[in-house]
Amino acid sequence: MMVIKVIKLRYPLDYIAITSGYRTPSRPNHAAIDLGWSRNYGGNDVHVYAPANGRIIAVVDGKENNLNNKADAGNLVKIQHKDKLTTRVIHLKKGSILVKVGDVVEKGQVLARMNNSGYSFGAHLHYDVWLDGTKVSPIHYTYFDDDQIVNPETLKTYKPLKYTSDDETNLKLYDKVVPIKLVNWQGRSLIQYDEVYYITKLEPERNTAVLSALRNNNYKVWARLDISNIKKVSN
Ligand SMILES: [Zn+2]
Known part of the structure; x- marks a missing residue:
């Protein structure tokens, strides 16, 4: 080949x-x-x-x-x-x-x-x-x-x-959060499948964050939310 x-x-x-x-x-x-x-x-x-x-x-x-x-x-x-x-x-x-x-x-x-x-x-x-x-x-x-x-x-x-790079294999977890409003960054409503999510990517330039949920020891990307629609929770 x-x-x-x-x-x-x-x-x-x-x-x-x-x-x-x-x-x-x-x-x-x-x-x-x-x-x-x-x-x-x-x-x-x-x-x-x-x-x-x-x-x-x-x-x-x-x-x-x-x-x-x-x-x-x-x-x-x-x-x-x-x-x-x-x-x-x-x-x-x-x-x-x-x-x-x-x-x-x-x-x-x-x-x-x-x-x-x-x-x-x-x-x-x-x-x-x-x-x-x-x-x-x-x-x-x-x-x-x-x-x-x-x-x-x-x-x-x-x-x-x-797509993988060294950064992504050690996925950064910024914060543990819960959504306070179930709409994605484009204003559409979402289905929630977990209580708690983790911010795995911050996008300050667009005021959004990518949230992931922990599933079978893997972080699965769930949605991109406006940061005003998420609340930080303690561990
Ligand atoms: Zn086609």
Whole structure:
């Protein structure tokens, strides 16, 4: 097996639920993955982010939803990254695209919002990855980070890669907290599954913190909350 060293892409959404895999038996021509949404994590109007630093090489905007043409990708953004990696996100919300061809973008920069423009029958994000011009499985090149929430079924079924660094293997626990208002940073209500959470990442620039719960000796990311919605508790 040839191993090629390439940059690590980041999932383009805060909440990660893979609803359709890469070239599955039921969809052999689907050379991409579909990412869904959750009412508990911002709904279907959420931000779509650049998976890595790069340059915008294609933008389509102005397309309506649910177009009855299989070839129509709808509104999209395509990015050329380092190491001959190219990514594309499609079915974006009409009028929501914030970048244009030629723009240089940074990993995590907001590109647009999710929707179902083009040939799509429900809001989702179709995410393609090319390596040197050939479609590859996004699952093998894309990583999730501590500030992203992965759907538990997706974790089990697809085993998405986790971005790790030395800092993250020794996860920092800043404080033991309880939520006082069950809404995430985007103002959507959440389901609480534990009494006590731990702050595992502080984001002072946006006034948010990533909370995790201790499950089977592992800290599982639960949600990103506005810090005014959490209360510190003693040990
Ligand atoms: Zn798709």
